[in-house]
Amino acid sequence: MDGIHDLGGKHGFGQIVREANEPAFHERWEAVVFALSGALGAAGVMRNVDQFRHAVERIDPVAYLDHGYYGRWLGGIETLLVEAGLIRQREIDDRVRRSGHSLGRVAAQPSTAPDQIGYAPEGLAAQRPLSAAPKFAVGDAVVTQDASSAGHTRLPAYARGKPGEVIAWHDGWVFPDANAHGHGEQPAHLYTICFPGQALWGTGAEPGTAVCLDLFEPYLDRAAQS
Amino acid sequence: MSEAKPQALRAEALESILIERGLLKPEAVDEVIALFNERVGPMNGARVVVKAWRDPDFKARLLADGTEAIKPFNFTGGQVDKLVVVENTPQVHNIVVCTLCSCYPWALLGLPPRWYKDPAYRSRVVREPRAVLGEFGVELPARTEVRVWDSSAEIRYLVLPQAPQGAVGLSEQALLDRVSRDAMIGVGL
Numbered sequence: 451m452d453g454i455h456d457l458g459g460k461h462g463f464g465q466i467v468r469e470a471n472e473p474a475f476h477e478r479w480e481a482v483v484f485a486l487s488g489a490l491g492a493a494g495v496m497r498n499v500d501q502f503r504h505a506v507e508r509i510d511p512v513a514y515l516d517h518g519y520y521g522r523w524l525g526g527i528e529t530l531l532v533e534a535g536l537i538r539q540r541e542i543d544d545r546v547r548r549s550g551h552s553l554g555r556v557a558a559q560p561s562t563a564p565d566q567i568g569y570a571p572e573g574l575a576a577q578r579p580l581s582a583a584p585k586f587a588v589g590d591a592v593v594t595q596d597a598s599s600a601g602h603t604r605l606p607a608y609a610r611g612k613p614g615e616v617i618a619w620h621d622g623w624v625f626p627d628a629n630a631h632g633h634g635e636q637p638a639h640l641y642t643i644c645f646p647g648q649a650l651w652g653t654g655a656e657p658g659t660a661v662c663l664d665l666f667e668p669y670l671d672r673a674a675q676s
Numbered sequence: 677m678s679e680a681k682p683q684a685l686r687a688e689a690l691e692s693i694l695i696e697r698g699l700l701k702p703e704a705v706d707e708v709i710a711l712f713n714e715r716v717g718p719m720n721g722a723r724v725v726v727k728a729w730r731d732p733d734f735k736a737r738l739l740a741d742g743t744e745a746i747k748p749f750n751f752t753g754g755q756v757d758k759l760v761v762v763e764n765t766p767q768v769h770n771i772v773v774c775t776l777c778s779c780y781p782w783a784l785l786g787l788p789p790r791w792y793k794d795p796a797y798r799s800r801v802v803r804e805p806r807a808v809l810g811e812f813g814v815e816l817p818a819r820t821e822v823r824v825w826d827s828s829a830e831i832r833y834l835v836l837p838q839a840p841q842g843a844v845g846l847s848e849q850a851l852l853d854r855v856s857r858d859a860m861i862g863v864g865l
Binding site: 455456457458459460461463464465466467468469472473474475476477478479480481482483484485486488489492493503506513515517518519520521524527528531536537541542545546549551552553554555556557575576577604605606608609618620623624626640642644650651655656657658659660661662663664665666 | 680681682683684685686687688689690691692693694697699700701704705707708709712713717757758760775776777778786787789790791793794795796797798799800802803804805806807808811812818819820821822823824825826827828829830831
């Protein structure tokens with residue numbers, strides 16, 4: 451989806467703010483959110499990581515930028531809990547108000563017609579070796595697809611419709627675009643594709659730079675012979 | 677005292693509800709804090725780097741198949757289904773990012789620092805990696821190619837920094853002290 455999460459190449463975010471001797475968690479609530487994500491898996495509410503990433507992508511875009519990493523996770527967690535019917539947002543609202551505080555901005559925007567994922571992952575990790583031969587080989591010239599969809603994808607917008615070269619092949623992996631929506635794991639061949647800076651950013655690109663991404667076979671077409 | 681953040685209040689409200697429902701163990705939060713404060717952090721990645729600096733055979737195996745090479749370390753902490761280690765040389769400098777979320781090799785580096793997850797780094801490092809490196813105090817010769825690895829699937833990347841001058845004569849501890857988290861992300865040397 452063309453969401454706020456797809457940040458690669460966006461202008462205007464300014465300086466990178468660093469902090470010396472940063473702790474693992476800055477405040478206790480951040481560890482609460484981390485623990486909640488584990489509980490979601492155990493309760494079967496989060497069936498796979500692709501579903502969770504997409505739930506985070508679907509939160510309120512203003513909260514996405516404003517609430518920080520664990521605030522984004524919280525939005526995704528609340529989304530999945532509500533969509534699974536385990537909790538109503540009203541219950542959380544009421545409890546916040548009872549503590550004497552106002553609600554503030556709420557990140558979660560659960561769907562009233564959520565995807566149903568009626569299967570568990572076929573393995574602990576996401577690698578699924580394939581018997582079908584890969585379409586591309588190391589050294590091949592490819593072009594990424596130039597289409598957007600409302601659903602989950604791991605092809606960032608900045609790398610759409612761009613020419614690159616296959617530098618590695620990684621066999622089959624669960625295909626996030628299908629798995630996030632409950633359409634099965636549909637394993638696909640995964641490749642590392644490197645793009646020269648100029649192919650991505652045009653003549654304004656910094657010289658002598660390249661970006662490499664891990665991309666699934668359905669994102670790729672063979673480049674036309676020049 | 678500053679007003680509590682809405683996301684903090686909401687997280688704690690959700691925590692209490694889920695504990696009441698039996699969906700969250702009351703001790704789960706303390707367990708998470710202990711795990712990432714004590715057992716999982718950049719000290720793990722540093723052990724891999726120093727072993728590669730001291731042992732050419734291990735370095736060759738690490739670069740050929742990172743997943744297999746780090747198995748004997750028995751790291752915990754998750755997020756590393758497959759590890760690819762990319763080596764910095766005078767010709768190529770590598771940097772790791774995840775522009776779509778914040779994928780990071782937790783088992784090797786712990787939880788990522790805030791700047792790694794913030795929009796500024798995620799948006800800028802793919803477009804202007806040399807400018808970002810400059811902000812981190814890293815100036816590279818123009819002839820050094822900069823390669824940015826955007827972690828867009830389940831593969832996790834670790835940068836193998838160049839060994840310091842005279843590494844052979846240094847003790848293991850001296851070398852461990854020399855490896856920074858930022859160097860293993862690629863924004864330090």
